[in-house]
Amino acid sequence: MVHKKESINRKHFLKDVFICSLGAYGGPEAHYSVFIDQLVVKKKYLKEEELVELIALCSILPGPTSTQTIVSIGYKMGGPLLAFLTMLIWALPVLIIMTLLSFLYQFLNQNNISSTGLRFIGPMAVGFIIVAAFRIGRKVVTDKITILLLLFSAFITYFIREPWIFPIVLIIGGIVSIVTSNEKNLWTPVKLNPQWRYLVAFVIIAIGSIALTFIWDNRIIHLFESFYRYGYLVFGGGQVVVPVMHTELVQLNHYMTNAEFLTGYGLVQGLPGPMFSFSAYAGGMAARGSGTFVQVLGAAAGGIGIFLPGLLLIYFIFPIWNKLRNIKGIKISLKGINAVAGGLISVSAIILMQKSGFSLENILVTIATAGLLLTRKVPAPLLVLFVLILGFSF
Incomplete structure (x- = not known):
């Protein structure tokens, strides 16, 4: 018997969320198996069909997919x-750890420990990204259109490494998918009663x-804006946000070196919880040089910035999901968006391999x-x- 909202013991539910966070390694696909085991099979909070529907909903939305699923x-x-407490229990532990890891290079320098011991973390992280590109590519490439979209996005983003190119190719992917679908009645009108305050908050924070x-040249403000933008422009798991982050934080703004970026991404692979927690490490690294407090603020700007858009969108969308899921056009556009995301990840693996160096x-x-x-x-x-x-050791 599935639990009803009225009968839920919050402490017990949050304890189960914490258990999920401890066992969640390897990105959204692996996280879903943990959700099924703990929340569906063992505790019966919802049926498997309901979980699949929530996964579909969160796949349509920008932001960290598995995080939005468990928040839903x-x-x-x-x-x-x-929902808010679920987000904290799920994400906060690994965000704290990644914030501490943003001080890793300073710790090594202060204790005269050579950072060359971290030299294999970068190549290892490239291996993770290659596997993510392979698995996602195999999943999203289903016909000639999706193959062309994947190749198109990989080609364009390899040669144009500006932040604005990523949302453009994602939007193009969705439009192409809709136009070439030959489906009818894509935008059947539905009567909605949305809670506009969450969408208004989402837009106000973005703008x-x-x-x-533009008004205030402050590193923390710039970091929050960047990570908030990543949160509402990127579809999928942490692997999808890597090329966007790398372009802006490493190549354009030089907040950190390629090796430092890959070290953080590699280390987060060994931790449970959402891979978007990498943002705390990246934010902390980007805020170095002005003291411990500012660096912690940078990590907080990264963590809060990247998760906040997804939370607000869930608050806005979830109450009207039962009606939105009948809009065929939304589901069809996701096919093209996912194919483009596969191209972004594939080209990021190539670029990061080049940056790491081709030593034996x-x-x-x-x-x-x-x-x-x-x-x-x-x-x-x-x-x-x-x-x-x-x-x-060597």
Whole structure:
């Protein structure tokens, strides 16, 4: 018997969310298996068909898909407050850890420990991205149109590494998918009763943060605007946001080196919880140089900025989902958007391989990582630990 909202014990539900966060490795697809096991099979908070519907809803929305899915379950069980607490329990532990890891390079320097011990983390991270590109590409390429969209987005974003190009190619992917679908009655009108305050807050924060960057030249404001923008422009899991982050934070603004970026992305693979928590590391690294407090603020700007849009969108969309899911055009556009996202991830793997260098040891670490991940015989945390030991031992 599925729990009703009125009978939910919040403490018990949040404890189950925490259990999910401890076992959630490897991105959205792996996270869903944890949700099914803990929330559907063991605790019966909802049916599997309901979970699949929520996954479909969150796949349509920009932002961290698995995070929005579990937040939606919290909303279903106990409304906005429980949804917010679900977000905290799910994301906060790993956000704190990634904030601490943003001080890793300073710690090594202060203790005269060479950072060369981290040298294999970058090539390992490239292996993770290659596998993500392969798995997502295999999933999203279903016909000639999706193949062309994947190749188109990879080609364009390889040569144009500006932040504005990513939302444009994603929008083009959705439009092409709709135009070529030959489906009829795509936009059947439905009667909605939305809670506009959440959408208004979403838009005001987006526009207001952009305006503030022109008025106030403050690193924390700029970081919040960047990460908030990532949160509402990127569809899918943490792998999808990597090329966008890398272009802006490393190539354009030079907030950190390629090696430092890949170190954080590699380390987050060994931690449970949402991969978007990488934003806390990236935000902290980008705010270095002005003291510990400012660096922590940078990490908070990254973590809050990237998760906030998805939370507001869930608050706005979830109550009207039962009606929105009947709009065929929304589902069809996702086919093209996902194909474009596959292209973004594929080209990011190529670019990051180039940046890491093609030394024999780097290539071997990347190939070994990809091979072990594809066999699924070595858990990600053990792989990260082994690469750290390897780096500091030789």
